[in-house]
Amino acid sequence: MHSVKRSGLMLATATKQFTRSVAVSSSVVTNGESNLKSLMEIPGPSSLPVIGQLHHFMPGGSLYKTDGVNSTVMYERYGPIVRVAGFFGAPSVVLLYDAEAASQVLRGENLMPTRPGFISLGYFRNNYRKQNGLPPDAPTGLLTEHGEIWKKFRSTVNPILLHLKTSELYTNSLTRVAEDMIERMRTIRNEKNMLEGNFDVEMNLWALESIAVVALGDRLNCLDPNLPEESPAKKLLQMIHDIFKISEKLDFKPSLWRYVSTPNYRKAMKLYDDQMNLSKHFIAEAVKTFASKKTSTHEKGILEKLLDIDEYVAVTVANDLIFAGVDSTANTMTAILYFLAKNPDKQKKLREEILTDKEKRPYLRACIKESMRLMPVVSINVRVTTKEYNILGYKLPKDTYVASMHKALCKMEKHFPEPEKYIPERWLTEKDDPLFHRNAHPFAFTPFGFGTRMCIGRRIAELEMEIFLAKVVENFEMEWFGPPMEARMRSINYTIGPYNFIFKDVNK
């Protein structure tokens, strides 16, 4: 998912009916109805041999500069179900712009969901398993595994990663990371109150430092401006940056690596291997620290509990958390800061809440949610079906790639009135308010995915973001100038610079 460098309508009236676009009723599994249309009859952009519909998304194409499949343009043109033909041998994907239809598939696949992706990483980990004499049922990781092996692995690590005490365990260390980041921001701020360097890199540093506390058991100190080039932390930073660049090429672009060993393939395999070794190094260091700190009342953290299972599980999960937990959180945080910088009234309201020092911060949470609705880092939730479905009058066979179009659903007026406006209040209002978020279909807003395969790092991500956001708003008044910030979809949605933030000291 992720790098260390590395898309107003009128307010709905109180009388508005929130109709849902299920044009034809859907049912989970077909029972051989002959009146169902076939996969190939699903509407979508016209297709050319070999390149499929790619030309529509290229300069001059009808969908160029429309935020592609993420935009509601696709829904407006083709309706709630769209077929996008795969190009260069990739499978076709059925896009669902209908929350109810999406829920049929996500629910129907909830037993052992298959979420495609992370192909080159999965390939590396399979080889690693073989070369290291591990049994064929040794899990390659949460991101790369499917079926029974994934299910067993996920149920082993769920209680450790989703433990209710996560917040209690990590609040202090994540607060220190946030304070160090604020310090760093002050240090690299220029006379115009802008941060020198790339803002996305800065957010990645903060996200990596935060996730390291959980996954690697200690600080990496990558926020230290004097971190030596040769230090393992600096190497990890560079490595993650390189991994995201190269896995993007291998996993998301046409490439021959699936047939022959290409230079990029060899480079990627070496990077994955180096990263595995580096994680082992950090975990070995953490083991020494745990031994020296152990007391009878000592509460074990996530890494320690994973190590109690075995070192392979600890390293595998640590790598998954680093892969999935850096870019996702960094880009989400950038979007949150952007929306608050653009909406000074909301920022002021948030600051007032933070300065009251109350434990509960509902407005802070609402600000985060609203950013995740407007600029979600994951815009599509994909499943490969394990059975036939009757969706909106079409028969989707087994093994179809089906995508719930989360970002587009979040931007639909019928779910979220005034969808383009940043209104954190919608998450806090009561049901007599037309903005009331529960008027939206429950599958219209699923930033962390759904069900058994849902983001395992959700609690950690929310904790990191809440702590850091509170610190930023307490310390800085944020402003934004120039054109709006945009995000571009690659494996996930990456925000794009220039990052025209101004961070002025708050007059306390």
Ligand code: HEM
């Ligand atoms: C704002 C930040 C984040 C967002 C929006 C996010 C979102 C997601 C989404 C949409 C999925 C796919 C769920 C599905 O298929 O239903 C996912 C999976 C995953 N996420 Fe996150 N994530 C975030 C942060 C994190 C963090 C910080 C970690 C690590 C601590 C993490 C670890 C994972 C892992 C390991 C998976 C795969 C779970 C599995 O397949 O069993 N994520 N995330």
